[in-house]
Amino acid sequence: xxxxxxxxxxxxxxxxxxRLSCIASGFTFSNYAMTWVRQAPGRGxxxxxxISTNADSTYYADxxxxxxxxxxxxxxxxxYLQMNSLRAEDTAVYYCAKNRLVVVTAxxxxxxxxxxxxxxx
Amino acid sequence: xxxxxxxxxxxxxxxxxxxxxxxxxxxxxxxxxLAWYQQKPGQAPRLLIYGASSRATxxxxxxxxxxxxxxxxxxxxxxxxxxxxxxxxxxxGSSITFGQGTRLEIK
Numbered sequence: 001x002x003x004x005x006x007x008x009x010x011x012x013x014x015x016x017x018x019r020l021s022c023i024a025s026g027f028t029f030s031n032y033a034m035t036w037v038r039q040a041p042g043r044g045x046x047x048x049x050x051i052s053t054n055a056d057s058t059y060y061a062d063x064x065x066x067x068x069x070x071x072x073x074x075x076x077x078x079x080y081l082q083m084n085s086l087r088a089e090d091t092a093v094y095y096c097a098k099n100r101l102v103v104v105t106a107x108x109x110x111x112x113x114x115x116x117x118x119x120x121x
Numbered sequence: 122x123x124x125x126x127x128x129x130x131x132x133x134x135x136x137x138x139x140x141x142x143x144x145x146x147x148x149x150x151x152x153x154x155l156a157w158y159q160q161k162p163g164q165a166p167r168l169l170i171y172g173a174s175s176r177a178t179x180x181x182x183x184x185x186x187x188x189x190x191x192x193x194x195x196x197x198x199x200x201x202x203x204x205x206x207x208x209x210x211x212x213x214g215s216s217i218t219f220g221q222g223t224r225l226e227i228k
Contacts, residue, residue: 035217037219044209044219044220044221044222045158045160045166045209045211045219045222046219047211047216047217047218047219050217059216059217061216062122095165095166100168100171104213105154105213105214106171106213107154107156107168107171107172107177107211107213108156108158108166108168108211109168109171109177109178111165111166111167112165113165114165
């Protein structure tokens with residue numbers, strides 16, 4: 001059974017940094033592209049970032065480009081999201097998600113339960 | 122960036138009725154790289170349909186997807202009580218974008 005467990009969320013002041021982690025199990029992590037999606041309170045889904053297998057390529061939404069960095073450690077079956085220069089508008093539940101295929105251009109077939117990031121002074 | 126517009130913010134229907142949810146793209150979605158997700162309160166989204174019309178694993182056959190180019194539809198043939206939720210379309214052919222969602226509520 002596929003399982004994605006996020007951690008690292010919490011309350012952070014504007015301008016601060018946070019690193020989210022997602023430990024994957026139940027599938028061969030290195031064989032799939034991975035994605036972060038966020039959802040602000042009461043709002044819709046917003047794609048944040050995706051990473052290819054072997055970390056060859058990374059992709060970012062314009063809203064986070066230059067501030068967030070996605071990475072993966074296939075030896076630890078773990079996906080990361082380093083978030084710097086955080087803003088109030090980054091407040092959201094962040095979901096770790098598995099792409100259905102090896103490529104980034106694939107739908108998301110499994111989602112974690114999400115971790116809440118609150119940016120506030 | 123391809124924008125996706127889900128025309129109905131909220132759809133009010135009764136169990137047993139047929140639901141048709143619309144998703145329109147600002148430009149053609151390549152290779153029908155269009156998916157639909159269902160999200161219930163307090164839960165993560167669940168993949169229903171990918172490739173515009175392929176059902177994901179374990180999804181009941183009352184859910185179907187259709188469309189190509191810029192116009193796509195998710196149809197639920199006969200609504201069950203557990204189908205009342207928020208539905209999102211997503212395109213993954215050119216970067217990734219989501220529609221704003223359609224809330225399907227019990228009438």
